[in-house]
Ligand SMILES: Cc1cc2nc3c(=O)[nH]c(=O)nc-3n(C[C@H](O)[C@H](O)[C@H](O)COP(=O)(O)O)c2cc1C
Ligand code: SF4
């Protein structure tokens with residue numbers, strides 16, 4: 001018994017199809033974000049940018065066209081306002097489908 | 111000449127009997143349930159891959175301290191299949207950066223159809239080629255590193271992150287069993303030591319492009335039977351990337367008392 005079907009093992013997802021390559025969009029809490037810009041400079045996938053909101057304040061957001069938030073939470077680690085967090089992993093259809101994953105969780109004490 | 115010894119060898123049945131008889135038993139200590147993280151666990155949890163560094167150089171003695179921890183890593187058959195190259199010369203770091211960026215540009219334009227104009231002939235042909243490579247080298251052709259290579263090619267991402275120090279981990283290809291595992295463990299020691307010393311690090315898999323440059327291999331002393339396995343950048347992190355983050359849990363098969371449980 002295999003976890004991936006024969007068909008899945010033969011299917012390599014199209015890199016340009018967001019249905020086949022599901023990259024998570026991190027959520028920025030605009031109330032909390034103070035526009036310090038640090039998340040945008042440390043994000044390894046270059047998916048975050050600053051913009052000016054309706055009140056003329058700088059805030060972070062995910063770029064419209066992006067390929068590849070890797071759910072590393074570098075943005076969360078550096079954000080001193082607690083405004084941003086990845087809570088889902090990337091996933092793919094076919095050969096690269098994620099297996100045996102549970103929910104995101106902070107370090108648990110046992 | 112071989113002489114059969116007359117006295118019989120003492121057979122050791124139970125190692126715990128041995129330590130007891132010798133009066134040299136070790137104590138069992140159990141960290142209580144729910145105890146806070148100890149210093150080592152804290153270091154493991156706070157380590158992040160750091161890709162933005164301050165300009166300040168890391169004092170040489172701290173690099174030596176880190177490599178000393180690498181030296182004590184376990185390895186298959188104690189074969190220690192590693193060799194370190196430390197680069198702290200900004201001109202050389204820029205040189206290897208430029209070379210790897212060049213390789214990323216070539217690779218990206220050879221395979222990454224997703225970055226090519228929609229509907230173009232080049233995109234159409236490249237897609238067919240990429241699908242074939244994908245099948246032949248599924249680990250390298252995962253969508254994540256491919257988009258990383260294109261980001262480097264387009265100048266949105268760096269290879270060595272402009273770090274003040276780069277450590278190359280060279281692997282002796284003759285290592286026992288599976289030498290890349292030993293390199294991974296050795297590097298983990300180095301990276302965790304760095305974290306405990308207040309430094310930031312990042313593993314650089316894209317450093318492997320350097321193996322394709324005979325010039326750089328000669329200059330850096332990468333010769334047969336060695337190859338560059340990985341690199342680690344080191345420096346002082348920008349900002350305070352210290353918050354403990356969430357990560358997904360993974361399935362754990364747990365066999366005990368004749369039962370199997372699945373935990374996460
Ligand atoms: C063997 C290895 C190679 C890696 N290569 C790169 C690389 O070339 N460039 C990079 O920016 N990050 C690289 N990384 C870092 C990973 O992206 C990172 O470890 C992962 O996203 C988890 O994030 P964390 O290290 O902050 O916990 C590498 C990691 C490992 C273990
Ligand atoms: S690090 Fe936090 S506060 Fe700073 S810009 Fe990013 S989300 Fe906003």
Ligand code: SF4
Pocket residue numbers: 026042043044045046047048068069070071072073074075076086
């Ligand atoms: S989780 Fe990582 S890749 Fe995704 S937005 Fe945050 S820093 Fe960028």
